[in-house]
Amino acid sequence: MNIRDIISKARSENRTALDEFAGKQLLASFGISVPKSAVIKGADEAAAAFAKLTPPLVLKIMSPDILHKSDAGGVKVNLKSAVETADAIRRMMNSPALRAARIDGFLLEEMAPGGQEVVVGAVRDPQFGPLVMVGLGGIFVEVLADVAFRICPITRLDAREMLADLKGAAVLKGARGRKPASQDAIVDVLLKIGGEEGLLLCHADDFREADINPLIVSESGAVAVDARFVLS
Amino acid sequence: MSAQEIIDRYAPLFMPKTVAVVGASTKGAALPNIFIRRIREFGFEGAIYPIHPVAAEIDGLPAYRTLADTPQPVDYAYIAVSAAQIPAMLAAAAGRVRFAQVISSGFGEVEAGKELQQQLAAAARAGGMRLLGPNCLGLYTPRGKVTFTEIAPREVGTVGIVSQSGGLGTDIVRRGMSRGLKFSGLVTVGNCADLGTNDMLEFYLADPQTRVIGLYIESAQDGRRLFEILRAAHARKPVVMLKGGRTRQGLAAAVSHTGSLAGDDRAWVALSRQTGCVLVDTLDEFVDALLAFQALAPRTQRPTQRVVLFGNGGGASVLATDYFARLGLDVTPFSQTIVDALAALGLPPGTSITNPVDCPVGTLQQEDGRVAEKILDVVYASAEPEALVMHLNLAAFVGRAKPEVLDNLMQAALRVQAHYPGKAHFVLVLRADDEPELLARRREFRARAVALGIPVYDELSNAGQALAALQAHERFVQSRSGA
Numbered sequence: 076m077n078i079r080d081i082i083s084k085a086r087s088e089n090r091t092a093l094d095e096f097a098g099k100q101l102l103a104s105f106g107i108s109v110p111k112s113a114v115i116k117g118a119d120e121a122a123a124a125f126a127k128l129t130p131p132l133v134l135k136i137m138s139p140d141i142l143h144k145s146d147a148g149g150v151k152v153n154l155k156s157a158v159e160t161a162d163a164i165r166r167m168m169n170s171p172a173l174r175a176a177r178i179d180g181f182l183l184e185e186m187a188p189g190g191q192e193v194v195v196g197a198v199r200d201p202q203f204g205p206l207v208m209v210g211l212g213g214i215f216v217e218v219l220a221d222v223a224f225r226i227c228p229i230t231r232l233d234a235r236e237m238l239a240d241l242k243g244a245a246v247l248k249g250a251r252g253r254k255p256a257s258q259d260a261i262v263d264v265l266l267k268i269g270g271e272e273g274l275l276l277c278h279a280d281d282f283r284e285a286d287i288n289p290l291i292v293s294e295s296g297a298v299a300v301d302a303r304f305v306l307s
Numbered sequence: 308m309s310a311q312e313i314i315d316r317y318a319p320l321f322m323p324k325t326v327a328v329v330g331a332s333t334k335g336a337a338l339p340n341i342f343i344r345r346i347r348e349f350g351f352e353g354a355i356y357p358i359h360p361v362a363a364e365i366d367g368l369p370a371y372r373t374l375a376d377t378p379q380p381v382d383y384a385y386i387a388v389s390a391a392q393i394p395a396m397l398a399a400a401a402g403r404v405r406f407a408q409v410i411s412s413g414f415g416e417v418e419a420g421k422e423l424q425q426q427l428a429a430a431a432r433a434g435g436m437r438l439l440g441p442n443c444l445g446l447y448t449p450r451g452k453v454t455f456t457e458i459a460p461r462e463v464g465t466v467g468i469v470s471q472s473g474g475l476g477t478d479i480v481r482r483g484m485s486r487g488l489k490f491s492g493l494v495t496v497g498n499c500a501d502l503g504t505n506d507m508l509e510f511y512l513a514d515p516q517t518r519v520i521g522l523y524i525e526s527a528q529d530g531r532r533l534f535e536i537l538r539a540a541h542a543r544k545p546v547v548m549l550k551g552g553r554t555r556q557g558l559a560a561a562v563s564h565t566g567s568l569a570g571d572d573r574a575w576v577a578l579s580r581q582t583g584c585v586l587v588d589t590l591d592e593f594v595d596a597l598l599a600f601q602a603l604a605p606r607t608q609r610p611t612q613r614v615v616l617f618g619n620g621g622g623a624s625v626l627a628t629d630y631f632a633r634l635g636l637d638v639t640p641f642s643q644t645i646v647d648a649l650a651a652l653g654l655p656p657g658t659s660i661t662n663p664v665d666c667p668v669g670t671l672q673q674e675d676g677r678v679a680e681k682i683l684d685v686v687y688a689s690a691e692p693e694a695l696v697m698h699l700n701l702a703a704f705v706g707r708a709k710p711e712v713l714d715n716l717m718q719a720a721l722r723v724q725a726h727y728p729g730k731a732h733f734v735l736v737l738r739a740d741d742e743p744e745l746l747a748r749r750r751e752f753r754a755r756a757v758a759l760g761i762p763v764y765d766e767l768s769n770a771g772q773a774l775a776a777l778q779a780h781e782r783f784v785q786s787r788s789g790a
Contacts (some may be wrong), residue, residue, distance in 0.1 A: 200530070200574045202531070203527075203531055203574045206573065206574060206577060208573075223577075224573040224574065225577045226578060
């Protein structure tokens with residue numbers, strides 16, 4: 076299914092947001108790396124899907140009713156076998172918190188290698204149109220609001236300056252003995268989202284907000300591990 | 308539209324040959340009467356056409372029934388009558404008015420007037436004119452010898468202003484005037500029913516008379532176009548922006564982190580970072596920054612970074628060093644070589660010869676200010692700062708030093724400047740309290756400095772802010788010059 080069809084389908088189903096799988100298809104179509112994955116309906120399909128992917132895997136519930144999957148117990152990481160995966164699916168379907176929710180299916184994904192968590196976001200400003208945002212994951216964004224915004228389209232220099240504007244910018248260089256994160260990889264993602272030919276300008280009327288949270292950034296690249304696109 | 312087309316389009320606004328005034332009364336007390344008096348006093352040489360439904364004459368000028376009845380077509384119409392009657396008046400202008408500025412309020416700024424504002428805009432289109440306002444105070448254009456303000460510089464300057472607020476526009480002219488700002492124009496745009504900030508910005512960018520642009524914005528009428536105009540301008544003219552109402556919006560609607568973090572302010576900061584326009588927070592900072600850009604040619608190859616402070620007042624220098632550092636300006640101590648060179652001048656005790664250079668009045672007045680010249684010569688030759696701030700605490704001079712010392716000091720600084728052209732931005736700070744004698748000296752001395760092209764600030768912190776604004780512009784242009 077192409078991106079236009081995915082967006083039309085979500086609208087026709089009266090959804091407020093793209094599901095995670097659709098969101099990642101959208102990102103992938105703009106050249107942003109996403110984990111290799113499969114969507115399955117239930118525990119019966121776990122073994123076949125597991126065989127096509129490289130463990131360890133992560134399992135995520137897909138439901139329009141659940142905003143924060145991990146808080147609701149809808150995420151299980153580090154699955155090393157098909158049996159473990161099928162068990163996790165059954166447990167989720169039976170958990171009191173999830174039983175009432177509409178469940179579209181389950182997203183089974185390869186786990187991204189470790190790295191620095193970064194948030195890339197977007198919001199539609201009533202005056203200036205789409206804005207792109209970057210921040211470092213965790214407390215940097217959530218508590219300190221250490222983020223930088225730019226109006227789309229951004230240039231490569233704008234994207235580099237966004238990272239330099241962050242108070243926690245030193246973290247990307249590998250503070251406290253950690254490995255550095257590739258700033259070029261983040262800049263590339265920012266341009267694919269907010270650049271001249273980027274996702275936000277190509278879909279200026281489609282989305283009100285978007286989040287890639289987290290984008291896992293290693294020394295060599297960046298992978299979008301979760302994605303959320305709120306339809307306008 | 309080419310730059311020439313933009314200039315031609317707005318020529319009748321900034322250099323009107325005919326001005327119509329609607330709302331003047333035969334008793335001569337209304338705002339439009341005051342406007343007629345002001346532009347006559349200001350030297351307006353074109354025809355003034357009072358418009359009045361019955362009077363034959365207003366303020367000694369023949370009056371006309373409607374905008375369509377004037378002997379010549381109207382370049383600029385100043386309109387201050389009750390809101391409800393204006394749309395019909397504009398619609399009947401029969402293409403004989405180029406620009407109409409509606410001063411009256413009671414339009415889109417109040418809920419009940421929103422529809423009337425739409426009618427006003429439609430009427431202006433039907434009448435074949437472009438509209439400024441409503442809900443504004445007027446226009447100040449020294450090249451056209453028109454002003455809405457009580458006092459304004461007659462000289463045509465290089466600073467072009469657009470203000471959404473009329474009252475603040477008046478403040479900008481008055482305060483700017485007392486600080487030595489010279490304007491290429493100031494337009495109050497009010498509710499921007501037709502023409503707005505973006506249109507005037509486009510004019511100032513095209514206008515060769517304008518070298519510096521100042522914007523007071525409360526709400527962007529079309530933020531996207533503002534962004535695109537500024538981006539396309541590549542900061543070729545410095546733009547200083549004072550933004551009112553930088554509050555968060557849409558918080559309630561936010562459903563994700565990004566939404567809740569995206570206050571309005573983020574977009575304005577982004578606009579500034581992406582287009583190089585300098586965002587300031589207060590009227591003082593606005594005027595201070597405009598003054599720096601008016602007087603000092605930005606040096607984009609060597610952005611302002613290292614600053615030398617020179618003057619009297621040790622504590623003030625220390626505080627300023629801290630403040631400048633927080634603004635991203637370096638007041639770093641001189642190297643030993645420079646200290647040695649200054650020591651060789653054999654200055655009196657109590658003179659601190661590192662950076663900041665702290666000189667008691669006794670040192671400053673030696674040899675009629677020649678000592679200051681020697682110090683500055685060493686500083687320019689060897690320390691090579693990007694900016695030199697000379698600060699004088701007037702309380703220490705008045706009554707204690709010969710009156711000509713201040714002049715001698717400034718002349719000394721100018722001679723050094725002339726000896727090292729383009730080497731460092733030179734800025735003067737004249738510190739004083741409210742003592743009438745000090746204020747009088749400051750006013751007199753400021754006027755002389757301004758006439759010589761030196762920007763003068765009241766405090767070191769103001770000078771620091773202004774240099775930081777200059778630095779932001781210089782750095783932006785430098786960072787984009789290779790692209």
